[in-house]
Amino acid sequence: xxxxxxxxxxxxxxxxxxxxEVIAATKYMNIEQTRELVEAGICNLxxxxxxxxxxxxxxxxxxxxxxxxxxxxxxxxxxxxxxNKIHCLHSLDRIALAIxxxxxxxxxxxxxxxxNISEExxxxxxxxxxxxxxxxxxxxxxxxxxxxxxxxxxxxxxEDILRKSFSKMQKLKEEIESMNLPHAPCHExxxxxxxxxxxxxxYGATKVRLGRVFLI
Numbered sequence: 001x002x003x004x005x006x007x008x009x010x011x012x013x014x015x016x017x018x019x020x021e022v023i024a025a026t027k028y029m030n031i032e033q034t035r036e037l038v039e040a041g042i043c044n045l046x047x048x049x050x051x052x053x054x055x056x057x058x059x060x061x062x063x064x065x066x067x068x069x070x071x072x073x074x075x076x077x078x079x080x081x082x083x084n085k086i087h088c089l090h091s092l093d094r095i096a097l098a099i100x101x102x103x104x105x106x107x108x109x110x111x112x113x114x115x116n117i118s119e120e121x122x123x124x125x126x127x128x129x130x131x132x133x134x135x136x137x138x139x140x141x142x143x144x145x146x147x148x149x150x151x152x153x154x155x156x157x158x159e160d161i162l163r164k165s166f167s168k169m170q171k172l173k174e175e176i177e178s179m180n181l182p183h184a185p186c187h188e189x190x191x192x193x194x195x196x197x198x199x200x201x202x203y204g205a206t207k208v209r210l211g212r213v214f215l216i
Contacts, residue, residue: 003033006214007040014208017201023069025193025211027052031059037214038063046090046209048072050082057085071209073124076100083109090114090150090190090209093126095137102141109143112150112190115172117165123152128172135176139183146181148188148206149173153196162196166203173204 001009014020023044026034034045034056045060046069047053053070060066067087074082074089074097083104092098092111101109113135116125126134131149138144149172153165169191176186192200194213201208 001216003036003214004040006216007037007042010210010213013198014201019206020201021207023190023207023209024214025071025209026056028211028215031056033215035060035063038066042214043067044069044087044207046071050074050078053085054081069209079104088112088147090207091124092138092144092146093124095134098138098141098144102143105143107143108145110145110147112148112188113138113146114150114152115169117151117169118154120154125151128168131172132176132179135181135184135186139181142183144183146184146186148186148190149176150190152193153191153200155195157195159199162199163203166191166200166205170204 023046024037024042025046027048043065044067048071069088069090070086071090079100083101084106088110090112091114093114114125115131116123116127135146138146149169151169153162169189173186173189188206189204190207192205192208194210197208
């Protein structure tokens with residue numbers, strides 16, 4: 001089955017969630033496959049590595065409707081190259097990154113604060129009990145706009161574990177939303193990947209990051 005057919009299958013699976021935006025994680029795709037996705041109507045693209053992002057960004061400049069998202073760990077030395085080319089950052093998890101972004105950005109950038117919802121020591125993200133404090137600290141950086149929270153759930157087929165993680169994210173998002181912070185409206189949730197997005201949308205995901213599902 002081709003990429004276009006897979007895009008239609010994903011759209012069909014989300015027909016009851018019209019507010020959910022699909023972001024194609026192009027980590028496992030070459031430039032031609034990524035081009036196929038865009039031509040099939042997926043215009044939100046995301047990358048995990050700065051070098052791969054920059055390569056695809058240059059190769060696909062002839063598609064002005066593309067909005068680029070960045071998911072991965074953004075090293076300080078790469079911020080200058082990436083910051084003003086992306087539509088949204090999904091992996092804000094440290095003050096040092098916020099400082100450097102605020103210095104380099106020409107305009108305010110929508111950012112998701114990455115939460116280590118599974119509390120795995122090898123995972124990136126702000127610990128759950130420190131998220132509110134971290135978000136308050138971001139008020140000092142006027143070019144950072146906290147549009148929501150992001151998580152990478154535990155890689156498991158245990159749906160109970162996934163539901164608990166996504167439910168915890170939904171609750172945390174609502175708590176921050178209720179704080180009414182001008183710099184952090186926090187109305188969105190970036191969660192759910194190819195293996196678990198159908199569960200994530202039931203717990204308020206507004207953006208799902210899908211990659212492998214397009215290559216089946």
